Amino acid sequence: MQPKQPTTNQEKILWIERDDNNFTSIETLPAEFLSMAFPYAKVYFRQDEDCDTLSQNIKLPGFSIWCHDIFALNDIILAPKTPHQILALHFMVADGIVADIFNRGEFLLGEKEVNLFNLHAAFHTAPVKAGNQICSFHINILPAALPDLIKQYPALQHLSTFEIGMVSGPLNKSPYKISAACKELITAIINCRFIEDQAKFFLRRCCADLYINFACQDRLSGVTNKMSPATKETLKEIFDHLVENVQEVFNIQRLAYLYELQITELNTGFEQLFFITPEAFAHQQKMMTAYRLITTTKERLGAIATETGFDNWHALKKAFEAYYGCTPASIRHAQ
Known part of the structure; x- marks a missing residue:
């Protein structure tokens, strides 16, 4: 079965990983979006009668940070796309949406929830209602890079227990709430004003710590919490x-x-x-x-x-x- 291609005006391709350099010059970004731009990121901006989309990407050794801010003016259907297989640690910061994952079916991306997705090169879809604002934050890694990351950060060892197959979808059995520790790290990344090497070393460690926190959260998911x-x-x-x-x-x-x-x-x-x-x-x-x-x-x-x-x-x-x-x-x- 071949991936479905977006066909209507309301369907908007959203690249969640890309390897090209067709980014938007910061000088051409509308003034109201300038304050949202990360100093060390490549910025991809699209504006039409249906929505405004600001996507930002920071490539780091082993990690790829993405932040998407989408402002729907009319009802739209997002079509997230990656050119190759990725693992995406995804944090839904603003309004939740229901995604239709290719060959997997519907999955609720709940507000303030985190999931680790295995995503192949296919169009997935997610309807967004007019007036909704989507803030999607994810950190991608290549499946082939996972063994080296585990070697560098042994606390990631739990991730080796996931079966990374040919079907796109979440690797965790159920969504998790974004922890306070992760919120601290996400805020540090979003507020980071470093550039070049100062950004690279700081942000890479933040990415590793977010994955480490998720690995611990999944490892403890079956533990009964009896705290008062x-x-x-x-x-x-x-x-x-x-x-x-x-x-x-x-x-x-x-x-x-x-x-x-x-x-x-x-x-x-x-x-x-x-x-x-x-x-x-x-x-x-x-x-x-x-x-x-x-x-x-x-x-x-x-x-x-x-x-x-x-x-x-x-x-x-x-x-x-x-x-x-x-x-x-x-x-x-x-x-």
């Missing part, structure tokens, strides 16, 4: 505490004491709620803060080490290199 509402609220307070206090040396005993939780309850509950351990999340926040300070200020590394809870700049340098794959000095002077 009060415990969930306490864990959310701890989450915020770790975001706002990167200068503190991570100490699970101290956190458990401050928030009156057992250590096991804190560790297990935090991972079940945010799909990352509290220690890993604290480290992630420290690294992101260090990256920002190194690239946007002239502060000495020793001062930045203090501000991010490291004993000295040697300890920060070692952690930074392990996390981002570059040295603080090289990224500070990169453009």
Whole structure:
């Protein structure tokens, strides 16, 4: 069976991966869309009587970031298309839609939900009602690149359990809600104003962390969560505490004491709620803060080490290199 080609004026091809350079010059982008443009992205803009579509792509080693903002003026049918097979970690940020996946059938892309899709080169379709705004954010990888990514990021090992076949569709059994930890990373990507190498190293780590978070979420999907509402609220307070206090040396005993939780309850509950351990999340926040300070200020590394809870700049340098794959000095002077 051959993929169906879009045939009507209301059907709009939406490239969700592409290898060409037919991007839109930023100078020709309408003024109302300029503030939405990512500094390091290729921008693809289309405007007609039915919809405005702004697609942005950032190619990184092993990852391809895509963000689509679609404003439907009339009823339309989106026809997402990729030139070759991809795995797409897809986050539905705004209004949900029902997609008709080629050879698979209808699938609800719910608002604030995440799925990992195996997508082949075929037209899939998704109707969008007039007045709806779609914000679709996804990070693509090539299936052949997965073994190397797992080798570089062992926390992705769970992804090797998925059967990546010839039929397009979600690899997870059911959709998941976008976790608070993922929202932090997506916001960091969207708000990133770095270019060239400063963007490449930072964004690549954000992509890896989003995949790692999803892998944990899928791995824990069968675990029964018996947390009380009060415990969930306490864990959310701890989450915020770790975001706002990167200068503190991570100490699970101290956190458990401050928030009156057992250590096991804190560790297990935090991972079940945010799909990352509290220690890993604290480290992630420290690294992101260090990256920002190194690239946007002239502060000495020793001062930045203090501000991010490291004993000295040697300890920060070692952690930074392990996390981002570059040295603080090289990224500070990169453009």
